[in-house]
Amino acid sequence: MPGRVARGIAPDVVRILAARLPSGTIVVTGTNGKTTTARLISHILRGAGFSSVHNRAGANLAAGIAAALLQHATFGGRIRGDIGIFEVDEATLPIVQPSLQPRAVVLTNLFRDQLDRYGEIDIVAGRWETALSNDAGAVVIFNADDPLVASVATRTTGRRVAFGIEDDSCSLGTLEHAADARYCYRCGVPYEYRAVYFGHMGVYRCPQCGTTRPSPAVAAHEVEARGLEGSAFTLMTPRGSARVKTQLPGAYNLHNVLAAATCCLEMGVALPPIVEGIGTFAPAFGRAERVRVNGHEAVLLLAKNPAGFNEVLRTVLRDTGQATVLIAINDLTADGRDISWLWDVDFEMLAGRIRRAIVTGIRAHDMDLRLKHAGVPDETRAVATDLAQAFDLAMKSTDGRRLYVLPTYTAMLQLRKILQQRGLVAGFWED
Amino acid sequence: MDLRICHLYPDLLNLYGDRGNIIALMNRARWRGIDASVTDCRLGDALDGDAYDLYFIGGGEDRQQRLAANDLRARKGGVLKRAAEAGVVVLAVCGGYQLLGHYYRPADGDDLVGLGLLDLTTVHPGPSSRRLIGNIVIRSTLLGGATVVGFENHGGRTHLGPGAAPLGNVMRGFGNNGEDHTEGGVSRNVFGTYLHGPLLPKNPLFTDHLIRSALGRRYGQVTLPPLDDRIEAEAHASAVLRAAGE
Numbered sequence: 192m193p194g195r196v197a198r199g200i201a202p203d204v205v206r207i208l209a210a211r212l213p214s215g216t217i218v219v220t221g222t223n224g225k226t227t228t229a230r231l232i233s234h235i236l237r238g239a240g241f242s243s244v245h246n247r248a249g250a251n252l253a254a255g256i257a258a259a260l261l262q263h264a265t266f267g268g269r270i271r272g273d274i275g276i277f278e279v280d281e282a283t284l285p286i287v288q289p290s291l292q293p294r295a296v297v298l299t300n301l302f303r304d305q306l307d308r309y310g311e312i313d314i315v316a317g318r319w320e321t322a323l324s325n326d327a328g329a330v331v332i333f334n335a336d337d338p339l340v341a342s343v344a345t346r347t348t349g350r351r352v353a354f355g356i357e358d359d360s361c362s363l364g365t366l367e368h369a370a371d372a373r374y375c376y377r378c379g380v381p382y383e384y385r386a387v388y389f390g391h392m393g394v395y396r397c398p399q400c401g402t403t404r405p406s407p408a409v410a411a412h413e414v415e416a417r418g419l420e421g422s423a424f425t426l427m428t429p430r431g432s433a434r435v436k437t438q439l440p441g442a443y444n445l446h447n448v449l450a451a452a453t454c455c456l457e458m459g460v461a462l463p464p465i466v467e468g469i470g471t472f473a474p475a476f477g478r479a480e481r482v483r484v485n486g487h488e489a490v491l492l493l494a495k496n497p498a499g500f501n502e503v504l505r506t507v508l509r510d511t512g513q514a515t516v517l518i519a520i521n522d523l524t525a526d527g528r529d530i531s532w533l534w535d536v537d538f539e540m541l542a543g544r545i546r547r548a549i550v551t552g553i554r555a556h557d558m559d560l561r562l563k564h565a566g567v568p569d570e571t572r573a574v575a576t577d578l579a580q581a582f583d584l585a586m587k588s589t590d591g592r593r594l595y596v597l598p599t600y601t602a603m604l605q606l607r608k609i610l611q612q613r614g615l616v617a618g619f620w621e622d
Numbered sequence: 623m624d625l626r627i628c629h630l631y632p633d634l635l636n637l638y639g640d641r642g643n644i645i646a647l648m649n650r651a652r653w654r655g656i657d658a659s660v661t662d663c664r665l666g667d668a669l670d671g672d673a674y675d676l677y678f679i680g681g682g683e684d685r686q687q688r689l690a691a692n693d694l695r696a697r698k699g700g701v702l703k704r705a706a707e708a709g710v711v712v713l714a715v716c717g718g719y720q721l722l723g724h725y726y727r728p729a730d731g732d733d734l735v736g737l738g739l740l741d742l743t744t745v746h747p748g749p750s751s752r753r754l755i756g757n758i759v760i761r762s763t764l765l766g767g768a769t770v771v772g773f774e775n776h777g778g779r780t781h782l783g784p785g786a787a788p789l790g791n792v793m794r795g796f797g798n799n800g801e802d803h804t805e806g807g808v809s810r811n812v813f814g815t816y817l818h819g820p821l822l823p824k825n826p827l828f829t830d831h832l833i834r835s836a837l838g839r840r841y842g843q844v845t846l847p848p849l850d851d852r853i854e855a856e857a858h859a860s861a862v863l864r865a866a867g868e
Contacts, residue, residue: 522864528755559853
C-alpha cells in the first residue's frame with residue numbers, strides 16, 4: 192500500500208501535499224452516507240469547473256488519504272487538482288484533521304456502527320469535539336436532524352452551517368429501535384420528537400434544558416418520495432430556493448444531498464449548477480445500483496447498520512409488496528466482526544410482505560434465525576452459503592421481477608466481483 | 623400459563639442487539655402456547671415487586687451505564703433484591719452484568735456501586751489496556767456441558783467471589799477477565815454474562831432453562847415441549863466454527 196509506505200518515509204506527506212491544493216480540502220465524516228456525499232460534492236464541483244482529488248470509496252483511513260494525494264502528485268511534489276475531497280471514517284477524523292487543515296468538515300450522522308472497531312458512540316463524539324475545537328479555520332457543515340451530531344457541532348467555535356429536512360410528512364411517527372441518541376446529552380432526559388425521519392433523525396427538543404434542533408440554513412421542503420426512483424424536494428438555501436430531483440432513494444439520501452448542497456454553497460458554487468449536479472448524479476456502487484442480468488434487474492442496496500438497513504427495507508417494501516430479497520451478511524473486519532446488530536434491525540416489517548428471502552454470506556445462518564424470529568415463514572426462506580449460487584437462486588426466484596440485494600460491505604464487494612467476472616458491471620475502482 | 627418479563631432500561635441499556643434476548647424469550651414461550659408479555663421499565667419508573675417472573679438488563683455505554691446505576695440503586699434495587707431472593711430470574715448482559723456485582727471501577731471517575739446480587743467485582747485496568755473483543759464459546763456445566771456461543775466486547779475485568787459460580791468455562795475468547803477461563807456469574811436464578819446482544823436466540827438450551835426457571839416459581843416443575851430447533855442448531859454450529867477459525 193503506497194500510502195502507508197510514504198507515510199512511513201515522510202510522516203508529513205499528507206500535511207505538505209494537502210497544503211498544495213489551491214482550493215483546500217473538504218472532509219466528509221459520519222457513520223452513513225460518506226461515500227455518496229463525497230462523490231456528490233465532487234460531481235457538483237466538477238460541473239462547476241473544479242478538478243478534485245479524492246480517496247477511493249472505502250479507503251477511509253489515514254493511509255487511503257495519503258495514497259490519494261500521492262497518486263495526484265508529480266515527482267516534484269506538485270499536485271494536480273484544485274480541491275481535495277476526503278471521506279474519513281468517524282474514528283479517523285481526529286487523526287487526519289491536523290494534517291489536512293480542511294476548509295470544511297461535513298458531519299453526516301452518528302449511528303452505532305462496527306462497535307468492535309470504533310469503540311462506543313459517545314467516545315467518537317467526544318473525539319470529534321476535541322478535533323473540531325482545535326481547529327478554528329474550518330466551516331462545520333452538520334446535520335441538524337441528528338441530535339448527537341448537532342450537540343457536537345454546536346460546541347465548536349468556528350463558523351457552522353446546519354442542514355435538515357423540513358417536512359413533517361417524512362415522519363415515521365415513532366422512534367424505531369435503531370435510534371441511538373434518544374437522551375439529551377446535557378441532562379440525560381429523553382428528547383421529545385415532533386417528527387422522526389429515521390433512526391434518531393428528526394425534529395427534537397429536550398423537555399428539561401430546552402435544547403432544540405438547530406434551525407437548518409439549508410433545508411428540504413415539500414418532499415415527494417418516489418421509492419427506488421429517488422425523490423424530489425424544494426431546496427431552500429440562504430441564496431434562494433429551487434425544486435430538485437435526485438435519483439438517490441430514501442430519506443437518508445435526502446441528508447446526503449443536503450450535506451453536499453450545503454458544502455458546495457460554502458465553496459462558492461451558485462445554486463443552478465448545484466441543482467443540475469444533484470439531478471445528474473447516479474448512485475455510487477452498491478448504493479441503489481441497478482444491474483441487468485438476462486433482461487432482469489437486480490438492485491444492490493448496501494445495508495451495513497441498523498438504521499441504514501431499516502431505511503433499505505422500507506424502500507424495498509414501498510417499491511413492491513412481492514419482493515424477492517437476497518440478504519448477504521459477512522462479519523469481516525470491514526463489516527464489523529460483531530453481527531449482534533442484526534437484532535436491532537426491524538426485520539419484523541418483512542413478515543407476510545415479501546415473496547422470498549434468500550440468505551447468504553459468512554453469517555447466513557444467523558440471518559436465517561433472525562428472519563425466523565421476525566416471523567418470516569420457513570417456506571419463504573432459503574439459505575445458500577455460496578454467494579454466487581445464492582445470487583443465481585435468488586434471480587431464479589424473482590419470476591422476472593426485480594431482485595433486491597441487501598449485502599453488508601464486504602459481501603457487496605464479493606458480489607460485485609462475481610458480477611464483474613460475468614461482465615455485468617464495470618470494475619468497482621472505476622469511478 | 624403466562625411468562626411476565628420486565629425489560630429494564632430498554633432504551634438506555636440496549637447497546638448492541640440486546641432486544642434479541644427479549645424476542646427469543648417471547649417467541650420460545652409463545653411457540654409453546656405460553657402467553658408472554660414484556661413490560662418496559664425506564665429511568666425514574668418505580669418497579670412493581672410481584673409483577674414479573676424474569677428481569678432482563680442489557681448493556682450500555684459508560685454514560686448510560688452510570689445513569690442506569692444510579693437509578694437502579696435509588697429506585698429499583700430493593701425490589702430486585704427481594705425478587706432475586708424469592709427465586710425470580712434475572713438475566714443481565716455486559717454492562718448490566720457489571721451492575722449486578724458489588725462495584726464497577728471505571729478507567730476514570732468514581733466507582734459505580736452495583737446491586738450486589740452477584741458476588742463479583744469489576745475493574746477497568748485503564749484506557750491503554752486492550753478491550754476484550756471477539757467471538758466467544760463457553761461450556762456450561764449448568765446446561766449439562768452444552769456450549770453457549772456469543773460475542774463479547776468489554777474493557778472491564780470481572781472476578782468472581784466465592785458466592786458466585788461461573789456460567790461456564792471459556793473454550794474460545796476471553797470471558798470474565800481473560801485470565802481465569804471463567805465466564806459469567808450465577809447465583810440461584812440470577813445470571814450475568816459478557817456474551818452480549820442476542821445471546822439467547824442462538825442458545826435455545828439456555829433460553830429454555832431461563833423460561834423453565836422463571837415459570838417454576840409460580841407453576842412448580844414445568845416441562846417445556848420440544849421445538850423444531852434446526853435453524854437454531856445451524857446458527858449455533860456456525861458460530862462455534864467462526865470462533866474456532868479466528
